[in-house]
Structures are given as C-alpha cells and as structure tokens.
Amino acid sequence: MSYLRYVKLIGTMHVSPKSREEVIMTILSEKPHAVAIELDRTRFLAMSQNRNVSLEDALRYGKRGLINYVLAKVEEKLGEEFGMKPGEEMKAAISAAQTFGVPLYLIDEDINVTLAKIAAAPSREKLLMALESLSIFLPLNLGEISDPMADYRVMMLQFKRRYPYLYRVLVEERNEIMARNLISIVDSLRIQGVKKPKVIAVVGLGHKPGIEHILDRERVESFYLQ
Template sequence: MSYLRYVKIIGTMHVSPESRERVRKVILEQKPHAIAIELDRRRFYAIQNPQKMSFEDAVKYGRKGIIQYVLTKVEEKLGEEFGMSPGGEMREAINLAGLLGIPLYLIDEDINTITMKILKAPFREKLLLILESLTVFLPFPRKEKERDLIKDFKIMMVQFKRRYPYLYRVLLEERNEIMAKNLMAIVDSLKAKGVKKPKVIAVVGLGHKRGVERILNSRKV
C-alpha cells in the first residue's frame, strides 16, 4: 500500500484567495491527524512576523540577500494583482492547526540551502532570471478566474523547465523529494503511535503537487 493513501495533497496558487478557501474547506471536512505545509522554520517565522526588507538591507547580505529580495518582490506583486498577500493559504493552515489542535509540520527545504543552490546556477540561467524578474515592476492583466490562472501556470511551468533546467531541478524536483520524504516520516510516526489509518493533509504550491504525489505513490508503507 502506497503512502499516498494516507496523504492528501492540496496544490495551491500562493496568491489566490480561492486556494485559501479550499485549504479551510478540506481541513474542516477531513479533520486530519496532521497538517504539513511547504515552509521551513525561517519562512514559517517570516509569515508569522512579516517585515518589509528594503533593497539597501538586502544588499548588506550580498548576493543571497538580493536573490531573496527579488523573490519576495515577485510574490508581493502577484499578491497585489490577485487580492491576496503571499502565503495566505499557508497562514490559513497554520491558524486552523492551532484552533483545532492538529499537529503542524514544516516539510520544505531550508531557504538558505535553496538560495545557495540558486547561486550555483549556470551564468546563463542566472542572467535570464534577473532579466525576467525586472518585469515584476510592470503592470500585467488581471485574471478573473482561477481556472485561467491554473492554465497559465501549467504553461509557465513547461516554459520554466525548458529555459531553466538547473533551477527547475533545484526548485522543483529536489524539493519534491525532500517534502515527500518528510511526509512519509509523518505517516510512519503516526502509525508508530497507534494510528492505523493516518490522515495527513499537505499544503504545497501547485507546481509541487504532481511530483510529490508521484513519489508517495511509488513508495510502500
């Protein structure tokens, strides 16, 4: 029997209000034994205690700080366009875990490790990423329906894999493996505590959903 039997993956658009509502609905309906979210300790703390970082502050931390600054600005821009601050669905899962007394697990790779891997990307990929990131300061059309967002997102993921093979592996495939491994450990822990049919809900970005499910489905309990 595969681990996927015990884990329900909710794939979310981090800046979509509909994703936040879906997280709330599924958790309240399923009443899981555990909730897992696509965060590490540093990002978990940042979501709980949001602080604005200026470009001047980012520069003080060197290339690592600048990369994190650009990624933050991209999420902020998307949040403004779609009416939801970045990580709203993660905050919803965190709040419900607290209210319902459900154990909460952080399953993603450490952000500093991710950033260091990005810095090791081929020069071509880093240059292209910087150039494309500049468009974050330009207006773009608002999408009215989430199904349009999802369609556009799937197209974007295919294009991203083609343009950034190294970053795709680092940001998607390697993190899929880490999150799947952590989810399997959660299931094993619940079973060791005597829970015969554990129910775990994992809230991850839409780009990770299929990859994590595929790994879980290939591993037997």
Template sequence: MSYLRYVKVIGTMHVSPESRERVRKIILGEKPHAVAIELDRRRFYAIRNPQKMAFGDAMKYGRKGIIQYILTKVEEKLGEEFGMIPGGEMMEAINLAGLLGVPLYLIDEDINIITMKILKAPFREKLLLLLESLAVFIPLPLKREEKDIIMDFKVMMTQFKMRYPYLYRVLVEERNEIMARNLIAIVDSLKAKGIKKPKVIAVVGLGHKKGIERILNSHKAFISPR
C-alpha cells in the same frame, strides 16, 4: 499500499484567495491527524512576523540577500493583483491546525540552502532569471479566474523546465523529494503512535503537487498484520 493513501496533497496558487478557501474547506472537512505546509523554519517565522525589507538592507547580505529580495517582491506584486498577501493559504493551514489541535509540520527545504543552490546556477540561467524578474515592476493584467491562471501556470512550468533545467531541478524536483520524504516520515511517526490509518493534509504550491504525489505513490507503507 502506497503512502499516497494517507496523504492528501493540496496544490495552491500562493497568492489566490480561492486557494485559501479551498485549504480551509478541505482541512475542516477531512479533520486530519496532522497538517504539513511548504515552509521551513525561517519562512514560517517570516510569515508569522511579516517585515518589509528595503533593497539597501538586502544588499548588506550580498547576492543571497538580493535574490531573496527579488523573490519576495515578485510574490508581493502578485499578492496585490489578486487581493491576497503571499502565503495566505499557508497562514490558513497554520491557523486551522491550531484550531483542530493537530500537529503542524514544516516540510520544505531550508531557504538558505535553496538560495545557495540558486547562486550555483549556470550564468546563462541566472542572467535570464534576473531579466525576467524585472517584470515585477510592470503592471499585471486585470484579475482573472483561478482556473485560467492555472492553465497559464501549467504552460509556464513547462517553459521554465526548458529554459532553466538546473533551476527546475533544484527548485522543483529536489524539493519534491525532500517534501515527500518528510511526509513519509510524518505518516510513519503517526503509525508509531498507534494511529492505524493516519490522515495528513499537505499544503504545497501547485507546481509541487503532482511530483510529490508521484513519489508518495511509488513508496509502499508498512501495514501492521493486525
């Protein structure tokens, strides 16, 4: 029996109020034994203690700081357009885990490691990424329904994989592997505590959902003979 039997993966748009409501509805409805979210310790602390960083401050940390600054600004811009701060659905999952009294797990790769991998990208991909990041200063279209945004997102992910093969591998595929392994470890730990049929809710970005589910489905969980 695959690990996917024990894990329900919620794919969210990080800046969508509809995603936040879906996370709330599913977690309260499922009443899981554990909640897992697409964050590491540094981003978990940042989301709990939000602070604005000026570009001048980011420059003090060199290329790594500038890349993190650009990524933050992109999320902030999207949050303004959709009426939701970046990571609102993650905060919802964090709060609900506390409300239900179940363990909360941080399953994503360390942001510093991710940033260092980005810095090792081929020059062509880094240049394209920089140019496309400038779009953060351009007004976005009027608000749309989430289903329409998801359709555009699927096309965007396909295009991203074609234009940025290296970045797609390190930002999507490798993180899928890491998060899936962490979810497998969570299920195993719950089973070791005597929970025969553990139920884990994982809240991740929409671009990671299918990849994580595919990995979980390919791994078989140990079933007690009892």
C-alpha cells in the same frame, strides 16, 4: 500500500484567494491527524512575525539576500493582481491546525540551502532571470484573469524549459525532500498507534504532481500495516 493513501495534497497557487478557501474547507472537512506546509523554520518565523525585508537589508546579505528579495517581490506583485498577499493559504493552514489542535509540520528545504543552490545556477539562467525580474518594478498588466490556476501548469512547463537547472533545484529536489518528510510524518503517526493516519499537505501547485508520484511509488512497510 502506497503512502499516497495517507496523504492528501492541496496544490495551491500562492497568490490565489481560491487556494486559501480550499485549504480552510479541506482541513475543516477532513479533520486530519496532521497538517504539513511548504515552509521551513526561517520562512515560518518570518511569516509569523510579518517581517518584510527591504532592498537595503537584502543587499547586506549579498547575492543570496538579493535573490530572496527579488523572488519575494515577484510574488508580492502577483498578489496585488490576484487580491491576496503571498502565503495567505499557508497562514490559513497554520490557523486551522492551531484551532483544531492538530500538529503542524514544516516540510520544505531550509531556505538558505535553496538560496545557495540558486546562487550556483549557470550564468545563462541567472542572466535571463535577472532580465525577466526587472518587470517586477514596472506596472504588471496581466489582462483579465478569470482563473489563475488554469494557466499555472503551462507556466511550470515554460519555466522548466527556460531554466532547467533552477527547475531541478527549486521543484524536483524540493519535491523529494517534502515527500520524504511526509513519509516520516506518516511513519511517526503509525508508530504512535494511529492505524489510518490522515495528513493534509499544503504545497504549491507545481509541486503537487511530483510529490504525489513519489508517495505513490513508495510502499508502507508491513510493520505499519494493520
């Protein structure tokens, strides 16, 4: 029996209102034993306290701070276009878990580790990323967007082709970390006596297929099977 039997992943686009609605409705209908979200402790606290880092603050942290600032601005700009602040679907998952008294788990890699990996990217990828990130300070014209989710997989394929190193550290390695954390959650619930654990995991759409593949290939130990 694979771990995918016990975990339902919601693949979201972090700036899509439809994702927020899907998260709320799924948690309401599934009534899971646990909710897991694509955040680490640092980002969770920043989101909970509505902390916004200024460019001046980012520069004080050097290269890692600047990278984090640029990535945040990219999502913020997209959020203006799609009508939702980045992370609203994560906030919805947190709120729903608290409302129903469901344990909440943070399953992503420590942001400081991720930023260190980004800073170690090949010069070509860093230069290309820097040039493309300049567009966040210019008016963003995406045309008429009927469903931003529809083009997201194409965007991920393009990103993988243009940034193979960054794709590996931002997507593939984090897929492995989040999948392992979900496996630990399922194991913990079964040890506690929950025969058929139900875990809802809210992750970015680009992570969903990879995490599902890992969970599907891993088999639950016979000790846990009833």
